[in-house]
Amino acid sequence: MISVIVLTVTGLVSGLAIGLVVKFYGATPNPLEEKLLQLVPGANCGGCGFAGCEAYAKALAEGRAKPGACPSMGEDVVREICALLGVESQLRAPMAAVVCCSGDDDHARRMAFYNGINDCQNAMLVAGGGKGCIYGCLGLGSCARACPYGAIEIRANHIAVVHPELCVGCGKCVSVCPRHIIKLTPKSAPVHVFCSSPEKGALKKTFCSAACIGCRKCVKAAAENQMTMSGFLAAVNYDNPPGADVAAACPTGALRTAAVVLESTRG
């Protein structure tokens, strides 16, 4: 009984003490920061360039960050924040990640059977992962695990596929991919080159039947300056992207829309 009373009294007294200290000495919360904290998404993806959502909200309140920097924030929320801060609306074009490789197990040759740790970065340390194409997706899911939004799926035939509707373009996957084949592209661009190998077409063909062989058919099919060649690899000019119909010109299927990739790769 005595212990109950002692504990209750101690609790009350220390609670009162804490309350008083906070009232007289505590930092006055910035009301703007509080409001902003409610509005930021809370995923802590780091796509804005700050340590997390709280740091971003703080930076916004102090005028060190731009409202449009958060990749996952909806348009209406950005407008609301702009109104709160009294700045002009600055929307960033929505971006999405694209895994630039079509070399799943149905198309690309594996030279070795890798049975080590199930992680791309670890596999890279063992003879480069054992895939014939040294630029190809290893399909062991380093990117999928890094994605805070669950937007990357590793298909059963070992390729990473991005679901554009879930991807916010934070870029976390871009930095963890040991093959450096994930690109951030504008969501509005309909087609992408799903190949990253700069090698000559003939060499690529020996390893992968879905590689860009550098035939330039897409460059000819698209309007001027929509498709370019960088060495033996076609590239979409994302400032002036071609329409989805240009994908029909590609003989290997390296040039495709993200939707087709989602459908075609075996699940």
Next chain:
Amino acid sequence: MTKQLRFYGGIHPMEGKVAQSVAIAEPPLLETYLVPLQQHIGAPAKAVVAKGDQVKRGQVLGEAQGFVSAPVHAPTSGVIRDLTTCLGPSGAQIPALILASDGEDAAAEPMPAMDWRQATPADLKLRVAAAGIVGKGGAAFPTVVKLSPPPNKKIDVLILNGVECEPCLTADHRLMLERAADIVTGAQITARILGLSTIILGIENNKPDAIAVMRQAAAGSGVEVCCLKVRYPQGAEKQLIYAVTGRKVPSGGLPMDVGCLVQNVGTAAAIADAVCLGKPLYERVTTVTGTPLVSPGNWRFRVGTTFAEAIKLAGGVKEDPAKIISGGPMMGMAVYSLDIPIMKNTSGILLLAKGELTQFEVRPCIRCGRCNDSCPMGMMPGILSVQIENQRYELAEKWHVMDCIECGCCAYACPASRPLVQHMRRAKAEVQAARRARAGK
């Protein structure tokens, strides 16, 4: 009976040295050689020949670029057919030359033979550099760099590494039996360059014939032959130093920090060739072994011989190999192509049959501590691997992950079949990247 010398930890895997009684053979001349320009740690050599050039055996094909680098010499006479790249054992593409042999095997004008007892240490060192000599034990570190310690480090002991603790490999064993005198000469030359008088040759006592032959050859030369208890990885630099001298290399330190220099017996023989005969390093003894092979053995291969040719020489295979390893089973690299050339550090080619491989199911760490007992560096691989799985690389660095020599004892001892070495390699790569990033700032 003297006390048997050894280091702390380690394991005793099966030895499998089936080729130890097979004398070193000279392979026939090949039609083409695929000569890599980077057969060493450091900057790749810069090609000094062009496509179509006629070259002679021993001619310089690539010049060393910078201090930590080594020149590459032609393994035979012929025509440079192409400048290309080739696959290395690590899976990386390395620049290489295709040399089409003309069948004459004509030698280029050799470097003048030197009398090592008269030559100055500086001249001898220049010769070691010009002959493209690198550590033949495995790491392929340019020997001249090891022979040039900074002035504040005094090296007083030269340790010759004839341990060959790696299972299955017998190249160094055969070399000691057949070229004992050259190994001793090479050691004496190295000692003259460094100005030291203590030379110890470490051999494990599972090679009594090599111990006897080396003792005889070393009589009166100042080389002391030291028998070691069989224990893997006795041939690792730091372990050998401890076993032989009792000195402990500090964490993150080099052998020179405790006044030692460790050199493979093959490297010593190459130094003797370079100085006494003026012959650059373009061939080495490599063991080709494994149960799928018809006739395993040891050959004096010229660099640039592909694995496919080497296997053909060993009589081909009687059953399909399931795994091909460049080096030995403990520290070698599994390769997925036979178009990889033999390089200055290729100590062995090992083929494993399907029945010899196990597909491990990785289970959680049960904290049994066997990895700790077996780690020759005194690390805690099990606990470290759990932290590394959770990507706590900073903690791993604090726990000395960089000391790991990747010998594989921990993974060998682990009853939960955890891929401990791969975890360590990952952490080492991450720590190195972080250090580079810090240095860049």
